[in-house]
Amino acid sequence: MKNTLMLIALTLGLNTFAAPGLWTDAKDKTLPADFKVQGEYLGELSCGCDVGAQVIALAGGEFQMVIYPGGLPGDGWDKGDDRSLFSGKLQGKKAVFANAIGKRRYLGGRANEFSATRQYPPKGQKEGEAVIENGKLTGTYGKKKITMERIERKSPTLGAKPPKGAVVLFNGANKDEWNGGRLDEKTKLLNTDGRDISTKRNFQNYTMHMEFLLPFKPAARGQGRGNSGFYQVDHYEVQILDSFGLEGVHNECGGVYSKLDSKVNGCLPPLQWQTYDVEFINAVSKDGKKVKNARMTLKLNGIVIHDNVEITGKTGGSRGGAEGTPGPIKLQGHGNPLQFRNVWIVEKK
Secondary structure (H helix, E strand, O other): OHHHHHHHHHHHOOOOOOOOOOEOOOOOOOOOOHHHHOEEEEEEEOOOOEEEEEEEEOOOOEEEEEEEEOOEEOEEEOOOOOOEEEEEEEEOOEEEEEEOOOOOEEOOOOHHHEEOOOOOOOOOOOOEEEEEEOOEEEEEEOOEEEEEEEEOOOOOOOOOOOOOOOEEEEOOOOOOOEEOOEEOOOOOOEEOOOOOEEEOOOEOOEEEEEEEEOOEOOOOOHHHOOOEEEEEOOOEEEEEOOOOOOOOOOOOOOOEOOOEOOOOOOOOOOOOOEEEEEEEEOOEEEOOEEEEOEEEEEEEOOEEEEEEEEEOOOOOOOOOOOOOOOEOOEEOOOOOOOEEEEEEEEEOO
């Protein structure tokens, strides 16, 4: 019966993921107050130094703030530098933060168990407190005062037009290039509706651009938070996931699943449009034996997170063909409502 209802809903173009605690549109009037607090903040310390913060919504009006001296990831702060964690909670119209204390673990289920860093407390943890109200953050960080404002960074490649010779895989007009998926006639977006979709064409070596929107699921943790995958030639998965504010490891947004961590976590907050730009060279095989690994340079929201890296083998969930053979681009459904737009590819000779 459940599968029958799913089929009917997909046929009618209904939102089969309209469940409590899950939102797919930043303009949805039912979004909780948490949504306006979560996000990125940028400003300076009383010493005149730049400082950034990422506020992660944990549901029920609770948050964790990651403070980055120097700026935001990919823009002033580099992976490995000092960070500090504050915990916060809504109190009326403002969110109040203090040091994250107690026994915590990476991605702990309850807000008072959650750590956005694998090492807790993180290197460089400083004491402090902060208040966020009407998009402004004020407080103390160590012995310095902090002042920040909520910002929305946008990828420099957002809306990039396909160059001459590109194969337009999706531009909102139709989904003729895809097996599976749904074109939402109202939004003109390509939806996975929780199921894998793949291109009808096979590819070998290419440059590709894609834009995606992650759902807002504040109560979820880890792989439950908008999980999907961007498979190169359906052999190598680049993770798609709401990993905002986290470490950027192999099973988080931008990671090559089970193979490679990102150089820096370039993931933006959920319900903001994000971009992948990839240069991919497929593996090479001779006489049935692989002689060269696949290579890839990848930008997430304009930030280079993989620089001409080797991918040493296939990742889970890939097709059965040998490495080095052409294959489709696959977008994993994984039971989550992912949305895509402006997808194009330029094949290399």
